[in-house]
Amino acid sequence: MNTLTRAKRWIGKHLILGLGILVLIYTFVPIAIVVLMSFNDSSKSRNVYKFQQFTFDNWLHPGRWADGMLDSVMLSIYIALCATVIATILGTLAAFAMVRHRFVGRKAANIIIFLPMASPEIVMGSSLLALFVAAGFGGQLGFWTILIAHVMFCLSFVVVTVKARLSGLDDNLEQAAMDLYATEAQTFWRVTFPLVLPGIVGAALLSFSLSFDDFIITNLNSGQEVTFPMFVYGANQRGVPMEVNVIGTAMFVIAITIVLVGELARRRQEKALAA
Amino acid sequence: MSPAAEATTSTARAGSRDLRLSQLTKEYATFTAVKSLDLVVPQGQFFALLGPSGCGKTTTLRMVAGLDTPTSGTIHLGETEVTYEKPYKRPVNTVFQNYALFPHLDIADNVAFGLKRRGIKDVKKQVADMLELVELTSQAHKKPPQMSGGQQQRVALARALINKPEVLLLDEPLGALDLKLRRGMQLELKRIQTEVGLTFVHVTHDQEEAMTMADTVAVMNQGVIEQMGAPIELYENPRTTFVANFLGQSNLIAGEIEGRDGDQVKVRVQGALASVPGDRAHSESGKGWLGIRPEKVLIAEAGQPIDAPGDVITGGYVTDVSFVGVSTQYTVRMPWDQELMVFEQNTGARAMLPVGTKVDISWRPEYAFLLDASQDAKAGIEED
Amino acid sequence: MATLDDVAAPKAKRKLTGYWLILPGALWLAVFFVIPFYSLISTSLFDPKGSVLTGYDMTWHFSNYVDAIDQYKGQIWRSLWYAGVATALCLVIGYVLAYAIAFKAGRWKNLMLVLVIAPFFTSFLLRTLSWKLILADDGFVVDALQTVHLLGDDGRLLATPFAVIAGLTYNFLPFMVLPLYASLEKIDIRLIEASSDLYASPLRGFLKVTLPLSMPGVVAGTLLTFIPAAGDYVNAQLLGSPNTRMVGNTIQSLFTTQGDYAAAGALSVTLMIIIVGAVLMYVRTAGTEDLV
Ligand SMILES: Nc1ncnc2c1ncn2[C@@H]1O[C@H](COP(=O)(O)OP(=O)(O)OP(=O)(O)O)[C@@H](O)[C@H]1O
Numbered sequence: 004m005n006t007l008t009r010a011k012r013w014i015g016k017h018l019i020l021g022l023g024i025l026v027l028i029y030t031f032v033p034i035a036i037v038v039l040m041s042f043n044d045s046s047k048s049r050n051v052y053k054f055q056q057f058t059f060d061n062w063l064h065p066g067r068w069a070d071g072m073l074d075s076v077m078l079s080i081y082i083a084l085c086a087t088v089i090a091t092i093l094g095t096l097a098a099f100a101m102v103r104h105r106f107v108g109r110k111a112a113n114i115i116i117f118l119p120m121a122s123p124e125i126v127m128g129s130s131l132l133a134l135f136v137a138a139g140f141g142g143q144l145g146f147w148t149i150l151i152a153h154v155m156f157c158l159s160f161v162v163v164t165v166k167a168r169l170s171g172l173d174d175n176l177e178q179a180a181m182d183l184y185a186t187e188a189q190t191f192w193r194v195t196f197p198l199v200l201p202g203i204v205g206a207a208l209l210s211f212s213l214s215f216d217d218f219i220i221t222n223l224n225s226g227q228e229v230t231f232p233m234f235v236y237g238a239n240q241r242g243v244p245m246e247v248n249v250i251g252t253a254m255f256v257i258a259i260t261i262v263l264v265g266e267l268a269r270r271r272q273e274k275a276l277a278a
Numbered sequence: 279m280s281p282a283a284e285a286t287t288s289t290a291r292a293g294s295r296d297l298r299l300s301q302l303t304k305e306y307a308t309f310t311a312v313k314s315l316d317l318v319v320p321q322g323q324f325f326a327l328l329g330p331s332g333c334g335k336t337t338t339l340r341m342v343a344g345l346d347t348p349t350s351g352t353i354h355l356g357e358t359e360v361t362y363e364k365p366y367k368r369p370v371n372t373v374f375q376n377y378a379l380f381p382h383l384d385i386a387d388n389v390a391f392g393l394k395r396r397g398i399k400d401v402k403k404q405v406a407d408m409l410e411l412v413e414l415t416s417q418a419h420k421k422p423p424q425m426s427g428g429q430q431q432r433v434a435l436a437r438a439l440i441n442k443p444e445v446l447l448l449d450e451p452l453g454a455l456d457l458k459l460r461r462g463m464q465l466e467l468k469r470i471q472t473e474v475g476l477t478f479v480h481v482t483h484d485q486e487e488a489m490t491m492a493d494t495v496a497v498m499n500q501g502v503i504e505q506m507g508a509p510i511e512l513y514e515n516p517r518t519t520f521v522a523n524f525l526g527q528s529n530l531i532a533g534e535i536e537g538r539d540g541d542q543v544k545v546r547v548q549g550a551l552a553s554v555p556g557d558r559a560h561s562e563s564g565k566g567w568l569g570i571r572p573e574k575v576l577i578a579e580a581g582q583p584i585d586a587p588g589d590v591i592t593g594g595y596v597t598d599v600s601f602v603g604v605s606t607q608y609t610v611r612m613p614w615d616q617e618l619m620v621f622e623q624n625t626g627a628r629a630m631l632p633v634g635t636k637v638d639i640s641w642r643p644e645y646a647f648l649l650d651a652s653q654d655a656k657a658g659i660e661e662d
Numbered sequence: 663m664a665t666l667d668d669v670a671a672p673k674a675k676r677k678l679t680g681y682w683l684i685l686p687g688a689l690w691l692a693v694f695f696v697i698p699f700y701s702l703i704s705t706s707l708f709d710p711k712g713s714v715l716t717g718y719d720m721t722w723h724f725s726n727y728v729d730a731i732d733q734y735k736g737q738i739w740r741s742l743w744y745a746g747v748a749t750a751l752c753l754v755i756g757y758v759l760a761y762a763i764a765f766k767a768g769r770w771k772n773l774m775l776v777l778v779i780a781p782f783f784t785s786f787l788l789r790t791l792s793w794k795l796i797l798a799d800d801g802f803v804v805d806a807l808q809t810v811h812l813l814g815d816d817g818r819l820l821a822t823p824f825a826v827i828a829g830l831t832y833n834f835l836p837f838m839v840l841p842l843y844a845s846l847e848k849i850d851i852r853l854i855e856a857s858s859d860l861y862a863s864p865l866r867g868f869l870k871v872t873l874p875l876s877m878p879g880v881v882a883g884t885l886l887t888f889i890p891a892a893g894d895y896v897n898a899q900l901l902g903s904p905n906t907r908m909v910g911n912t913i914q915s916l917f918t919t920q921g922d923y924a925a926a927g928a929l930s931v932t933l934m935i936i937i938v939g940a941v942l943m944y945v946r947t948a949g950t951e952d953l954v
């Protein structure tokens with residue numbers, strides 16, 4: 004009887020946590036399938052998206068079946084890198100302006116920065132396409148138009164992320180630096196920048212993954228270019244090559260590794276210091 | 279006051295590096311934090327700025343450091359005006375109220391920050407010495423968030439001290455320390471200050487700290503300095519009810535001032551006639567508050583002789599007694615319904631007077647002070 | 663609050679720096695986000711007789727709207743409906759998860775937060791394709807449901823509204839969890855404990871205290887889920903059938919395969935107007951206006 008009440012209490016205490024963990028598991032089911040399918044041998048019947056036989060072939064020769072796939076991955080990486088660099092720089096500058104400066108039109112700027120996050124991608128993509136066509140670039144859609152679009156939708160996320168970090172910064176720190184003989188420039192590079200850097204890095208990682216993964220806007224503005232998400236979408240209509248799952252799994256593993264290594268390094272350092 | 283202190287409190291001497299604030303004012307949109315402040319802090323002095331929360335202490339320090347621009351008024355260091363000088367060009371350093379340690383730098387780098395910015399190359403030795411001084415040598419490679427509040431405070435102190443500024447501003451630098459460490463740091467600070475001969479402007483809530491450490495104490499209230507002087511002078515001869523109540527405790531009894539009689543001022547309090555030395559009377563006509571510190575009041579059972587009688591008032595009775603070891607604190611209700619505090623040394627000469635005892639009280643006229651009755655008698659009493 | 667600039671920079675220079683810093687980013691958004699809306703609107707008023715080959719004439723052809731709405735009202739309706747259901751599901755599931763992370767996870771908090779965003783690290787399309795596999799006609803989910811007779815023998819999940827809504831719910835869940843978590847985390851746990859003394863049941867305590875305090879997160883989360891979901895067409899395309907086409911599918915195919923820019927533009931503008939209208943109404947009733 005005692006154990007029963009105890010069990011009841013235990014369940015009451017852990018019910019919500021348990022449900023939360025179930026939700027998390029649910030979010031990982033499709034990823035497990037991506038990983039699983041990356042070992043699937045689909046050479047017998049390509050049109051069935053179903054696990055048939057275990058093989059390492061997809062990992063060993065990811066470019067074997069899908070000719071365009073590796074090109075599309077390279078293109079996606081290249082675009083994501085360019086978009087990340089541009090969006091991170093512009094967005095960081097804008098975040099500094101928003102937090103540190105008072106100027107006429109600040110409210111309007113705030114709204115313009117917020118809106119892209121609140122607009123459906125299909126609308127943003129189609130308006131951009133309308134602009135390109137109206138400006139006479141309808142025939143030249145491709146790398147540059149994709150890049151422009153990606154910078155556009157990454158920018159807002161960069162501004163928001165950096166802004167959060169920056170406004171959380173204690174301005175006493177900069178004042179202390181100035182009090183300790185640091186000029187404005189030294190204060191910026193020795194104190195402000197290092198403290199905001201984690202926010203900037205976070206924003207850059209976010210930009211990269213948003214850009215790499217974007218489909219809807221890209222698809223409307225890509226012309227003849229094929230990015231990785233477009234390749235997957237197109238392949239779906241012909242029968243998905245299992246190699247795309249290799250890319251998906253690799254991306255996931257790389258990203259998780261980066262996060263874990265970063266976290267471990269941080270913990271390690273903390274422990275060493277605390278000792 | 280010692281002759282040396284006397285000399286330094288006088289106006290700025292030629293060639294000295296006194297800190298002079300004149301007519302310094304800071305207004306915010308709806309609020310004046312500092313009002314026409316005039317202040318001279320002589321070079322090499324330990325100066326304490328004491329006042330209740332929100333009275334403008336931090337604001338004043340920030341203007342001296344160059345972190346806030348005054349609305350009007352000037353700040354001089356010796357002959358140089360620094361009112362609008364950039365903070366990094368002033369030979370002034372601050373120990374911030376919330377420490378403001380750089381979280382991304384370890385302790386040694388925090389301490390070395392100022393020296394490095396001034397282009398000093400080999401800072402190792404100085405940093406090591408400084409950390410030794412604040413007893414943090416073993417923590418040199420920790421980062422600030424991993425330290426206790428008291429340790430952080432010591433780092434903040436070391437980080438400012440290492441620069442040997444002409445003026446060191448300390449905004450409640452010992453607030454987070456426990457009593458023992460605090461006493462230790464007080465001595466340490468005082469020693470460093472005398473040794474290096476820096477001017478210290480020390481902001482604190484703690485009156486005991488201000489009185490034991492400072493050469494000069496300024497009591498600030500609502501953006502103005504109420505009174506400034508040597509600790510003893512402030513305590514013994516307060517000029518406003520605020521100072522009388524904020525520094526220690528005071529009994530303030532309403533009276534009619536009868537006027538000057540030689541070097542005494544006569545006051546009629548509740549029927550009795552009392553006198554106050556002329557230099558302690560800060561009002562000479564109309565109504566006034568007769569002030570007397572509780573430890574200066576003598577008490578005896580009604581009708582019994584009082585040791586060293588001065589002005590006497592009779593007809594009170596004890597409503598509360600508390601024994602605090604070295605002394606006994608009586609609350610005495612007077613015929614006009616005011617309660618007075620009386621602290622008596624526990625010399626053992628007489629047994630404690632129980633509650634309800636009818637008593638007479640008395641005090642030496644030279645310890646009384648007289649204040650203008652237009653002030654609130656409760657000003658400066660810390661309600662908690 | 664005094665900022666560094668109040669101290670450091672002379673007034674005139676201070677003002678200009680702000681402009682220089684914001685200029686590149688703001689210009690980019692003005693040219694590639696704001697002006698395109700203008701182009702879109704003018705496109706939506708093109709003469710529908712034009713084509714990519716012959717070019718378009720801008721003829722203030724307002725009837726494009728009437729035609730588009732008339733022809734595609736089914737899709738518009740369906741989009742709002744699917745997105746609404748998906749958002750509601752996300753809210754329920756996401757609230758549980760956000761609550762568990764904020765109050766129950768203890769030292770696993772950070773790990774769980776990372777896990778919430780981890781799915782983002784694989785392609786959105788690949789994850790959606792995985793659902794295709796999970797819900798496939800001969801997949802174990804369908805098998806299981808058929809065994810317990812929740813689904814008829816020839817019943818299916820794939821290519822049904824269920825599949826599309828499941829996909830939308832899955833894909834936009836993190837957009838719900840993160841703002842919810844952010845607002846729950848700000849709540850002082852002591853308030854919740856105090857409420858357990860005041861209200862008889864934990865449920866009442868939750869309804870009276872926790873839920874109202876987390877309202878900003880609920881509003882932000884539902885918007886961030888609903889808006890992209892309403893414009894999405896990937897889920898409908900990969901998991902649905904021609905009967906589950908959403909307005910996004912239509913806009914996309916009008917633009918890319920049919921080349922009917924006028925209708926596509928009109929439909930796009932309509933979608934935007936509906937969403938802005940719905941958002942404004944929702945924000946008004948939810949009573950949170952400081953979202954920006
Ligand atoms: N930016 C500001 N705008 C308006 N009022 C301000 C501003 N900064 C400070 N004040 C007000 O100025 C007054 C003085 O503040 P200050 O920080 O100098 O107090 P303080 O004496 O240091 O108090 P404490 O002992 O609590 O640190 C306070 O009432 C404060 O509310």
Ligand SMILES: [Mg+2]
Pocket residue numbers: 335336337375449
């Ligand atoms: Mg202060």
